[in-house]
Amino acid sequence: MISKVDTGRNGTGTLNPVEVETIHLFVQLSRALGQPPSVAEIYGLLFISPQPLPQEDFLQRLNLSKGSASQGLRYLQDLGAVRTVYQAGDRRVYYEAVAELRNLVNRFLRQQVLPYFEGSGDRLNRIAAEAKKLPADQRDLAIARVKMLKSWGTRCWVWCIPARFITC
Amino acid sequence: MISKVDTGRNGTGTLNPVEVETIHLFVQLSRALGQPPSVAEIYGLLFISPQPLPQEDFLQRLNLSKGSASQGLRYLQDLGAVRTVYQAGDRRVYYEAVAELRNLVNRFLRQQVLPYFEGSGDRLNRIAAEAKKLPADQRDLAIARVKMLKSWGTRCWVWCIPARFITC
DNA sequence: CAAATCGCTCATTTTTTATTGAACTCACTG
DNA sequence: CAGTGAGTTCAATAAAAAATGAGCGATTTG
Secondary structure: OOEOOOOOOOOOOOOOHHHHHHHHHHHHHHHHOOOOOOHHHHHHHHHHOOOEHHHHHHHHHHHHOHHHHHHHHHHHHHOOEEEEEEOOOOOOOEEEEOOOHHHHHHHHHHHHHHHHHHHOHHHHHHHHHHHHOOOOOHHHHHHHHHHHHHHHHHHHHHHHHHHHHHHO | OOOOOOOOOOOOOOEOOOHHHHHHHHHHHHHHHHOOOHHHHHHHHHHHOOEEEHHHHHHHHOOOOHHHHHHHHHHHHHHEEEEEEEEEOOEEEEEEEEOOHHHHHHHHHHHEEEEEEEOOOOOOHHHHHHOOOHHHHHHHHHHHHHHHHHHHHHHHHHHHHHHHHHHO
């Protein structure tokens, strides 16, 4: 991946130095955040592209397989990091990056993190119930910790997601 | 891992239900954040423990290997998620969880994320320099995007890290 | 309607990551 | 100073994750 490089405009199957470096940055970042490299490559390329790109571009310019491109784009779309654009007279679906940090962080927290604190199964409430049954020397701390975990869930919202963004 | 369960106080080699559930929650969370399960298990157990624990406890109660416990604890300590406690009359090192969300997030951002935006190699400045050489139709967007990436680095600080925490 | 295009799915393969445990160091202890 | 316990390191192994691509179905085109 990220093998072909040229120095001028991006002909088919090539990446210019700015694209290479940008993609590389996203790939590195993705490691820290536990995201697959192929997804980072896709987002990186879109992030630096002046115009929307069809799937084909990812296959050719990033040397991705059809599967990776398809799944990666879907994942990014679900995450709200990418949106589709319809191009007149072209059957293919074009993609463009949604390049707003706040938006990205919000959605990441909402979709990947919050569920564990507010899962429909209400795991935290179950833990709290169990905690009350513990022997005295463990109970107090356990109850306090569970309360703390609940507050973490709440804090995610308060912290990063201004009211105008809460639409779901 | 997380195999032995009992319902009373935690004898050697066992985990009570609250511990199991808490650990499980952290293990799940760790997936979303790209952290190894063994690290999550260690942190989860410490998080819910009323008193500091020595390495031995992780070997026995979580069934971890010496290597995992040692490396995991070190990793958590480097991250500032765990601190050591000295226990009178015991040669072993005891650990306790640092359970402050802000602290954890700060350190994670500072250590795992920020470096890519402010690396000593100044990757972003190199990208910016390259961007200026691009043909007109790509240059403007590229320059804007690089500026945006720089602002992301800055935003990390402004966002989550009140001045009183910046001590390094 | 046959042929071509686009893109998805998912079983398999490849690659990466995490875990293990034997061998070691260091510091105490009797 | 031999023996023991705590803890680390790191090469080997096991486990998990990511990537691949053949095989589909759906849609368009001539």
